Amino acid sequence: MANKKKLVKAVLFLIPLAGIAYFAYDYFAPQTPTYMTVNAATRDIKSRVFASGTLAGKIEVDVGAQVSGQIKKLYVNTGDVVKKGDLLCEIDPEIQQNDLKTAKAQLKLLDAQIRSKQAEITKLKLENDRQAKLLKNAATSKQEAEAATASYKMALADLDALKAQYEQAEISVSDAETNLGYTKITAPMDGTVYAIPVEEGQTVNANQTTPTILKLAKLDVMTVETEISEADVVKVKPGMDCTFTILGLPNREFKTVLASIDPAPKSAENETSSSSSSSSTEAIYYNAQLDIDNSDGLLRIDMTAEVNITIDEKDNVLSVPLTAIRDDDFAGNAVLYLLDKQNQIVKQPIKTGIRDEQYIEVISGIGENDRIIIGDDVATAEAEAMSNMRGPRPRI
Numbered sequence: 001m002a003n004k005k006k007l008v009k010a011v012l013f014l015i016p017l018a019g020i021a022y023f024a025y026d027y028f029a030p031q032t033p034t035y036m037t038v039n040a041a042t043r044d045i046k047s048r049v050f051a052s053g054t055l056a057g058k059i060e061v062d063v064g065a066q067v068s069g070q071i072k073k074l075y076v077n078t079g080d081v082v083k084k085g086d087l088l089c090e091i092d093p094e095i096q097q098n099d100l101k102t103a104k105a106q107l108k109l110l111d112a113q114i115r116s117k118q119a120e121i122t123k124l125k126l127e128n129d130r131q132a133k134l135l136k137n138a139a140t141s142k143q144e145a146e147a148a149t150a151s152y153k154m155a156l157a158d159l160d161a162l163k164a165q166y167e168q169a170e171i172s173v174s175d176a177e178t179n180l181g182y183t184k185i186t187a188p189m190d191g192t193v194y195a196i197p198v199e200e201g202q203t204v205n206a207n208q209t210t211p212t213i214l215k216l217a218k219l220d221v222m223t224v225e226t227e228i229s230e231a232d233v234v235k236v237k238p239g240m241d242c243t244f245t246i247l248g249l250p251n252r253e254f255k256t257v258l259a260s261i262d263p264a265p266k267s268a269e270n271e272t273s274s275s276s277s278s279s280s281t282e283a284i285y286y287n288a289q290l291d292i293d294n295s296d297g298l299l300r301i302d303m304t305a306e307v308n309i310t311i312d313e314k315d316n317v318l319s320v321p322l323t324a325i326r327d328d329d330f331a332g333n334a335v336l337y338l339l340d341k342q343n344q345i346v347k348q349p350i351k352t353g354i355r356d357e358q359y360i361e362v363i364s365g366i367g368e369n370d371r372i373i374i375g376d377d378v379a380t381a382e383a384e385a386m387s388n389m390r391g392p393r394p395r396i
Contacts, residue, residue: 035339035345035373036373036374037339037371037372037373037374038320038321038324038371038372038374039368039369039370039371039372040318040319040320040362040366040367040368040370040372041318041319041368042316042317042318042319042368043316043317043319043359044313044314044315044316044317045313045314045317045319045353045354045355045356045359045360045361046310046312046313046356047310047311047312047313047354047355047356048308048309048310048311048356048357049228049232049235049236049308049309049311050306050307050308050309051226051227051228051229051232051288051307051309052226052227052304052305052306052307053224053225053226053227053244053288053290053304053305053307054224054225054302054303054304054305055222055223055224055225055246055299055300055301055302055303055304055305056217056222056223056224056225056301056302057191057192057194057217057218057219057222057223057301058217058218058219058220058221058222058223058291059189059191059217059218060215060216060217060218060301061188061189061191061215061216061217062212062215063088063185063187063188063212063213063214063215063216064206064210064211064212064213065089065091065182065185065204065206065210065211065213066179066182066206066210067091067096067179067182067183067206068091068095068203068204068205068206068207069091069092069093069094069095069096069183069203069204070091070092070201070202070203070204071089071090071091071092071198071199071200071201071202071203071204071213072090072091072092072093072200073089073090073200074088074089074196074198074199074200074214075087075088075089075090076088076089076193076196076214077193077196078193078194078195078196079192079193079194080192080193081190081191081192081193082187082190082191082192082193082216083187083190084186084187084188084189084190085186085187086186086187087184087185087186088185088186088187088193088213088214089184089185089213089214090183090184090185091182091183091184091185091204092183093180093183093184096176096179096180096182096183097180099176099179099180100173100176100177100179100180102176103169103172103173103175103176104173104176106169106172107166107169107170107172107173110162110165110166110169111166113162114159114162114163114166117155117158117159117162118159120155121152121155121156121159124148124151124152124155125152127148127151127152128148128149128151128152130148131144131145131148131149132145132148132149185213187216188216189216189218190218191216191217191218191219192216192217192218192219193214193215193216194215194216194217194219194301195214195215196213196214196215197212197213197214197215198211198212198213198214217301219294219297219299219300219301220293220294220295221291221292221293221294222291222292222294222299223259223289223290223291223292224244224256224289224290224291224292224305224307225287225288225289226244226287226288226289226290226305226307227266227285227286227287227288228261228285228286228287228288228309229283229284229285230265230283230284230285230286233261233286233288235311236258236261236288236309236311237258237261238257238258238259238260238261239257239258240257240258240309240310240311241255241257241309241310242255242256242257242258242290242307242308242309242310243255243256243307243308243310244256244290244292244305244306244307244308245305245306246299246303246304246305246306247303247304248303254292254299256290256291256292257290258288258289258290258309259288259289259290259291260288260289261286261287261288261289262286262287262288264286265284265285265286265287266285266286266287267282267284290307311354312354313354314353314354314361317353317361317362318361318362318363318366318368319359319360319361319362320336320359320360320362320366320372321358321359321360321374322355322357322358322359322360323374324336324372324373324374325360328352332351332352332353332363333349333350333351333352334349334350334352334360335347335348335349335350336348336350336365336366336372336373337372337373338366338370338371338372338373339371339373345373348365348366348370349365350362350363350364350365350366351363351364351365
């Protein structure tokens with residue numbers, strides 16, 4: 001009976017030990033690694049360059065004042081559609097009207113002086129001719145004859161000076177008439193008024209800079225002014241297909257083509273020789289333009305556009321996820337890691353083509369049935385691939 005109890009106690013003692021040993025073995029035993037795999041598949045791939053930009057009118061004009069004065073009347077409001085020649089604004093014309101009156105008065109004065117001088121010349125010519133005859137007959141002195149001739153020639157010179165002054169006065173009248181016309185500001189083209197930075201009663205000064213009265217734009221065709229990075233600008237050229245979206249309609253794509261690319265970055269407009277070296281480390285962007293029909297008036301100035309420029313595209317090509325690529329020279333050569341039928345890792349070189357944000361075209365090197373390793377366990381995959389290159393690794 002005593003031996004039976006000892007046996008029971010021994011069994012009860014060994015059971016927990018066996019369980020602990022089992023779990024310890026299971027915990028410390030080498031685990032066979034597992035990997036996430038995918039198969040190559042056929043799909044459409046579109047290689048693109050991404051850029052951001054803003055919308056502007058195809059043609060934008062700042063309509064300014066060419067004369068100084070107080071704004072008497074604004075005939076348009078923001079958003080009005082105008083035709084070329086329509087009256088937009090009127091500046092108080094009183095100063096220009098007075099200038100014109102002064103110029104015309106000066107012209108009349110010179111005209112009177114010219115007629116007076118012409119009458120004087122007629123008189124002096126007669127006296128000069130009379131003195132010449134008298135001198136010929138020795139009836140007058142040589143001195144009196146010469147004085148008559150000099151007076152006549154001086155009068156002719158005075159007449160030429162008056163005629164020159166008259167021409168200047170005519171120009172002054174013309175300028176005054178032009179300046180008076182400038183007090184009525186008309187539309188230089190068909191378009192839409194999109195900004196009026198002045199108010200009625202405000203005084204503008206055109207003596208130093210041309211003050212902007214309003215801004216006019218053609219909005220039936222809009223231009224996307226986008227910036228392309230230095231790294232991407234070598235990949236694009238005018239005529240490439242483009243799409244863009246706006247913040248208000250993120251799911252609607254507007255289709256157009258790349259119209260032009262500036263030959264120099266925008267910073268070159270303000271860059272000087274002294275500042276060029278200091279800015280050499282800054283990111284360089286080139287402006288590009290895309291035109292888009294806006295006959296429905298949906299697009300507006302200064303809207304933000306997210307632009308996609310299509311560099312290349314192919315349909316129904318064999319491809320793999322970019323996450324499967326282990327080594328890539330970006331010149332058509334890359335490396336994948338495959339699982340063979342014995343679940344051994346194999347390093348596989350491939351030839352690649354175009355790529356998008358997620359996938360890359362595979363030209364050769366694998367088939368649709370190959371199991372391609374993806375995921376984050378790159379170090380383990382590489383270690384096993386190197387081991388397989390030296391020979392099979394024993395499995396437990």
